[in-house]
Structures are given as C-alpha cells and as structure tokens.
Amino acid sequence: MAAPKKVSKIKKPAKTNKPKRQKLSRPGSLSALLRNHQRVAVDSLDRLFATAAASALTWAMIAIAIALPLFLFIVLQNLQQFGSNLDETTQISIYMELDSSDAELLAAQNALNSHPTILSTEVINQAQALEEFQSLSGFGDALSGLTENPLPAVIVVTPNTEILEQVRALVSELSNIDKVDSVQYDLDWLQRLYGILNLAQRLTMMLGVLLAFGVALVVGNTVRLAIENRRDEIVVVKLVGGTDSFVARPFLYTGLWYGVGGGILASVLVLLAQFFMQGPVSALADLYNGEFVLIRLSLIDIFNVLLLGGFLGWFGAWLSVLRHLRAIEPR
Amino acid sequence: MRMILSRLFSAKMIKFDAVSKRYPGGHEALNNISFHLEKAAFAFLTGHSGAGKSTLLKLIMQMEKASSGQVFVNGQNLNRLSRRQLPYFRRNIGLVFQDHQLLFDRSVFENVALPLQIAGYDSREAGRRVRAALDKVGLLKKENQNPIALSGGEQQRVGIARAVVNKPALLLADEPTGNLDPLLSAEIMELFEEFNRVGVSVLIASHDLSLIAKLRYPVLTLDHGRMIRGATEKVVSDS
Numbered sequence: 001m002a003a004p005k006k007v008s009k010i011k012k013p014a015k016t017n018k019p020k021r022q023k024l025s026r027p028g029s030l031s032a033l034l035r036n037h038q039r040v041a042v043d044s045l046d047r048l049f050a051t052a053a054a055s056a057l058t059w060a061m062i063a064i065a066i067a068l069p070l071f072l073f074i075v076l077q078n079l080q081q082f083g084s085n086l087d088e089t090t091q092i093s094i095y096m097e098l099d100s101s102d103a104e105l106l107a108a109q110n111a112l113n114s115h116p117t118i119l120s121t122e123v124i125n126q127a128q129a130l131e132e133f134q135s136l137s138g139f140g141d142a143l144s145g146l147t148e149n150p151l152p153a154v155i156v157v158t159p160n161t162e163i164l165e166q167v168r169a170l171v172s173e174l175s176n177i178d179k180v181d182s183v184q185y186d187l188d189w190l191q192r193l194y195g196i197l198n199l200a201q202r203l204t205m206m207l208g209v210l211l212a213f214g215v216a217l218v219v220g221n222t223v224r225l226a227i228e229n230r231r232d233e234i235v236v237v238k239l240v241g242g243t244d245s246f247v248a249r250p251f252l253y254t255g256l257w258y259g260v261g262g263g264i265l266a267s268v269l270v271l272l273a274q275f276f277m278q279g280p281v282s283a284l285a286d287l288y289n290g291e292f293v294l295i296r297l298s299l300i301d302i303f304n305v306l307l308l309g310g311f312l313g314w315f316g317a318w319l320s321v322l323r324h325l326r327a328i329e330p331r
Numbered sequence: 332m333r334m335i336l337s338r339l340f341s342a343k344m345i346k347f348d349a350v351s352k353r354y355p356g357g358h359e360a361l362n363n364i365s366f367h368l369e370k371a372a373f374a375f376l377t378g379h380s381g382a383g384k385s386t387l388l389k390l391i392m393q394m395e396k397a398s399s400g401q402v403f404v405n406g407q408n409l410n411r412l413s414r415r416q417l418p419y420f421r422r423n424i425g426l427v428f429q430d431h432q433l434l435f436d437r438s439v440f441e442n443v444a445l446p447l448q449i450a451g452y453d454s455r456e457a458g459r460r461v462r463a464a465l466d467k468v469g470l471l472k473k474e475n476q477n478p479i480a481l482s483g484g485e486q487q488r489v490g491i492a493r494a495v496v497n498k499p500a501l502l503l504a505d506e507p508t509g510n511l512d513p514l515l516s517a518e519i520m521e522l523f524e525e526f527n528r529v530g531v532s533v534l535i536a537s538h539d540l541s542l543i544a545k546l547r548y549p550v551l552t553l554d555h556g557r558m559i560r561g562a563t564e565k566v567v568s569d570s
Contacts, residue, residue: 032451039448236432239392240446240493241422244414330394 036249044253048261055261058222062262065215066309067269069208070297074270076201077295078281079193092171093184094155098126100179105153108177112157117170119160125153136287152181212312219258219316223251227324235330248321252314259313263306270297343367343403344501344532345391350400352386352556360386362556363400368534370500373527375543376536378553384536387553388503391534392426393417405500422450425494425531429506431486433478439465439489440474446497464492468522484515491522495531502526504535508542516542 048055096105105123112121124132129151134144157174159167167185175183227234230250237247274296281294345368352361361383368374376384389395390402393409402409405423412420433442443464447457465471468488473481478489487507494502504523508516520542527533537543543550552560 029451032453035453036448036451232432233434233436236434237445237449238418239394239421239426239432240449240497241418241420242449243418246418246449330392331389 036246040249041253044250045257047250048254048257055258058218058258059261059265061218062215062258062309062313063265063269065211065218066262066266066305067273069204069211070266070305071270071273072200072204072207074274074295074297076197076204080197081295090159090167090185090190092157092159092167092174094157094174094177095181095184096153096155097179097181098150098152100153102153104179105155108179109155111177112155112174115170117159117161117166119158121158122156123153124156126151129154212308215259215262215309215312216316216319219255219313220320222258223255223317223320224324226254227251227320227328231328234325234328238328239330244325248318248325251321251325252317255313255315255317255320256310257313259309259311259316260306261309262313263309266309267297267302267305344370344372344405345534346403347387347390348401348403350390350397350402352383352390352395353398359556361390361397361553364553364556364558365400366551366558368532371527371530371532372549373524373533374535374549374551375546376534376551376553377538377540377543380538382553383556384538384553385505388426388505388534388536391501391503392421392424418449422446422497423499423501425497425499425502427487427490427494427502427504427507429509431478431490433486433489433493435477435479437477438475439470439478439481442478442489443474443492443496446493450497460496461492464496465489467495467525468492483510484518487511487515487519488522491519495526499531501532501534504533504537506537507535508537508539513542517545520546 094108096108102125105125109121109123112118126149130149133151157170159170161167171183171185174180234247278294285294345366347364347366350361350364351359353359364383364387376387378384386395390397390409391404393412397410404420407420409420434445440461443461444457447460452460462471462474465474468491470481470485470488470492473485478486481489487510491507494504502523507523508519511519516539523533523535524546550560551558
C-alpha cells in the first residue's frame with residue numbers, strides 16, 4: 001500500500017519543485033517583501049530591547065505626552081456626561097422667603113400646579129432642606145450649632161416645555177409671585193458649565209495636537225541618532241543594491257515600535273490614574289444619586305491609543321528618514 | 332528600442348566613451364577616458380595614487396556621475412539610469428573594498444547574506460548560496476564567527492564572498508590586496524581568477540605593480556586622470 005505512494009512522492013519533487021522554488025525566491029516578489037517586513041519588524045524590536053534603558057526613556061517620554069491629553073479628555077467626557085444628566089431635567093428652583101410658612105408654601109405649590117407651562121412641582125421645606133444639606137455637605141456638625149435654620153424652602157418646578165423663551169418667560173412670571181425670594185433657572189449655570197467645558201475641550205485638543213507633534217519629534221530625533229549609528233551599514237546596503245525603502249524600513253519599524261510602546265505605557269498610566277481616583281470619584285458620584293456613571297478607558301480606546309501612537313512614531317521616523325537617509329550615500 | 336538593441340548586440344561589459352569627471356572645486360579626476368572591457372575579461376587598473384582609479388570605479392558603480400561623456404555597463408547607459416533603477420543596477424555588480432567594509436554587529440554568515448536579503452531570497456535558498464560562497468573562499472567553518480575575530484586576509488575573503496554571493500556579472504575591486512602581505516595577496520588574486528574562469532568579468536584597481544606583472548592580464552594605466560595605456564591597444568578583451 002505504501003510503496004506506490006512513495007514512488008509518486010519521489011517523482012513529484014524531482015519534476016515540479018525546482019521551478020517552484022525558483023519562483024519563490026524571485027527578487028521583488030510579494031512574498032519576498034513580506035518576508036523582509038517580518039524580519040525587519042522583529043529585528044528592529046530586538047534592537048530596542050537590546051538597548052532597554054535608552055528605549056525605556058523614549059517610551060516614557062512618549063507615554064507621558066500621550067497620557068496627559070488622554071487623561072484630560074476622559075475627565076472632560078465625564079464632566080460632560082454629568083452635565084447632560086442635568087440637561088434632561090431643566091428645572092427651575094423657586095427660593096421662598098425665610099418667613100414664609102408651610103401653609104403659604106402649599107398654597108403656592110397648588111397655584112403652580114395648575115399653570116399651563118408647568119409639568120410638575122416638588123416642595124422641599126426648610127426642615128428637609130437643612131436635613132439634606134447636613135447629610136450631603138459634610139458640614140453637619142457646624143450647622144447643628146446654629147439656632148436658626150438659614151436655608152429657605154424651595155419649590156422645584158419642572159416646565160413642560162424646553163423652548164428657551166417660554167422657560168425664560170415662566171421664570172420671570174414666577175419671580176413676581178408673593179413670598180418668592182428668588183428664582184434660579186438651572187439651565188443658566190448649565191450653559192456656563194458647557195461654555196467652560198467647551199473651552200477646556202478646545203484647550204485639551206490643542207494640547208493634544210502639540211504633544212502629538214512632540215511625540216513625532218522625539219521619535220524623529222531618536223531615529224536620527226539610530227541612523228547615525230548605522231551609517232556604515234547604510235552605505236554598504238546601498239552599495240550592494242538596497243533600495244531606498246529597504247534602507248528606510250528598519251527605521252520606520254523602529255519608529256512604529258517606539259510609538260506603540262509609548263501607547264501601551266500611556267494606557268497603563270491612565271488606567272493607574274483611574275484606579276487612583278476611583279475612591280473620591282465614586283464618593284462624588286454617590287452625591288448625584290448614582291446618575292453619574294464613570295466613563296473609563298475602554299479596550300477600544302486602548303486600541304485607538306496604540307494605533308495613534310504607532311502612527312505618530314512611524315510619522316516621526318518617516319520625517320527623520322526623509323531628511324537624513326538620502327544624505328547618506330556611498331562616497 | 333535603441334536601448335534594447337544596444338543591450339542585445341553590445342558584448343562589452345564596461346564601455347567608457349570620452350568620459351571626464353570634474354569634482355566641485357575644479358579638480359579634474361578623469362580626463363577624456365575611453366576604453367572598454369569585454370564580457371568575461373580580466374583586467375587591472377593601475378596608476379599612482381590620485382590618478383583616478385577610485386573615481387573610475389565610482390563612475391561604474393554610479394557613486395559619482397560623469398561630468399561629460401558616457402559610461403555603459405552591460406549595454407546600459409548609466410546617464411539614463413534613474414535613482415529608482417540604481418539599486419537594481421548595483422545588484423549586478425560585486426564590489427570588493429580595500430578595507431572590506433564588513434559589518435561587525437553580525438556574523439560572517441549574515442554579512443555574506445546581506446545582498447541576498449536585499450534581493451529578497453528566502454532563507455533556505457540564501458543559506459545555500461551563502462555557504463557555497465563561503466566554501467569557495469575557504470571560510471565555511473567560520474560562518475558563525477564575528478568578522479572582527481578574523482585575520483585581515485580572512486576578512487578580505489569574507490568581503491569577496493559577499494561580493495560574489497549574488498552571482499554578479501561584473502566584479503570590481505578597489506585595492507583588494509592593499510593591506511595584505513604578498514602571500515595573502517596571491518591567494519586573493521587566485522580567487523578572482525577562479526571567478527573569472529566561470530565567466531565573471533573582473534576589474535581590479537591596484538598599484539601593486541609586482542603582483543600585476545606576475546599575472547599577465549591586460550592593464551589599464553591612469554596618469555593624472557588620463558589613460559596612458561590600454562585605451563588604444565586591444566589588450567582589454569577576452570582572448
């Protein structure tokens with residue numbers, strides 16, 4: 001049974017393998033290119049690990065430059081979410097005068113309930129206001145020393161419209177009601193918060209762009225030194241027929257690995273920062289009755305950071321290669 | 332069309348046609364040089380130092396461009412060679428240096444394998460060819476050593492193995508025995524002769540006149556950038 005199989009096996013390589021192998025090793029073929037990419041990718045990573053101390057320094061610099069805007073960005077996302085939770089309930093707070101009684105409070109509430117642009121009302125009387133403030137503010141002991149309750153009663157009104165002019169009209173109408181001290185419309189400070197957040201977002205973006213350039217320049221400079229160190233090799237490679245892209249490839253991969261390594265380290269830094277901030281943040285979130293869900297660095301974010309880091313590293317290396325590699329010619 | 336025809340019918344490995352090379356600053360390294368080297372020929376290029384030997388080799392390798400005149404290698408006009416084509420052109424020429432230009436951050440094997448890596452050979456085929464080349468120069472047993480651990484003669488032989496591993500049609504050498512004693516020099520020359528016997532064209536720049544005299548090959552002599560011997564005589568051809 002085995003004998004005829006063997007014969008055919010011997011025959012085959014003798015007839016067909018030779019030209020096939022020739023084909024495989026044909027210079028300039030796709031498989032040859034992929035082989036070279038694979039070899040250079042591994043080799044350039046090996047080189048980075050061979051000079052671990054110097055590489056670690058570069059990685060750390062890149063990591064800090066990426067982690068800083070990344071962390072700010074996550075903080076801002078959290079703050080924005082915190083704002084958007086309030087946005088859903090564009091409430092109006094009516095602060096009553098301090099001497100208004102509970103009966104007057106109820107009468108006012110009843111009157112408001114029948115108002116055409118009011119959806120619902122909620123009364124927080126002076127005692128409730130004090131209680132809430134004591135439990136949440138942490139000034140409980142200090143407040144117990146007071147003889148008089150300094151907090152006014154509040155009627156929280158939810159309008160049944162979101163059109164700003166109608167809400168504004170309602171606000172001015174409400175402030176004319178008897179015994180009303182002041183009316184506060186949440187959207188006003190919310191808009192201010194949004195304004196500040198928008199500004200902070202722009203600043204973070206600017207910072208991010210600047211630091212991204214910084215990353216590219218750091219990698220570019222490091223790659224420039226690598227090019228100088230391998231000058232002899234570059235000359236020899238060019239003389240034995242290395243193309244420009246063959247000569248550039250190790251350095252582009254070096255840049256890529258610097259960027260990806262920096263991205264990994266940046267993600268670790270941000271995760272550490274999140275871990276460090278977890279306690280205070282969740283305490284703060286409790287104050288907002290659990291409406292606040294902490295946005296964290298997701299796996300997709302980390303993937304994007306690696307992608308971005310890799311691109312910046314590659315780009316920096318490319319700039320350096322463009323500038324310095326052509327100047328090295330055999331003389 | 333003209334290019335294809337000239338390639339088909341030209342039997343010349345190297346052809347210089349009224350070539351001059353002036354360096355920036357006015358120094359004229361080569362002055363109106365015309366000669367040719369037939370395919371599979373073996374020739375020496377000699378002259379005092381500064382006569383233009385290295386410049387002539389650099390023009391063939393396109394490390395420098397001619398100021399005027401035309402250089403042909405294997406029928407290809409080097410003036411028409413684009414930057415993109417240059418690496419592929421150089422793969423057909425093996426170059427041996429006086430100071431061998433080996434890389435000391437890798438083994439003998441990897442040094443010799445470099446041209447094959449560049450040309451994109453798979454590792455099995457490359458390994459086969461590298462070992463064949465090292466065997467030819469008698470250094471197969473030292474393939475895993477670092478070239479820095481080898482003697483001067485051995486280093487030069489590694490350099491030669493690297494130059495021939497890609498089976499080039501033309502082998503150029505710039506003072507290949509410049510740093511070697513007469514015995515080692517003779518060994519190196521024997522190697523070049525062996526490659527010539529299998530059809531490789533060889534041009535060796537050297538000022539070692541005693542060595543050149545012993546070997547009885549055609550000699551091109553440069554003097555202050557002019558060719559004073561070899562240009563008009565029909566010595567530089569395959570007999």
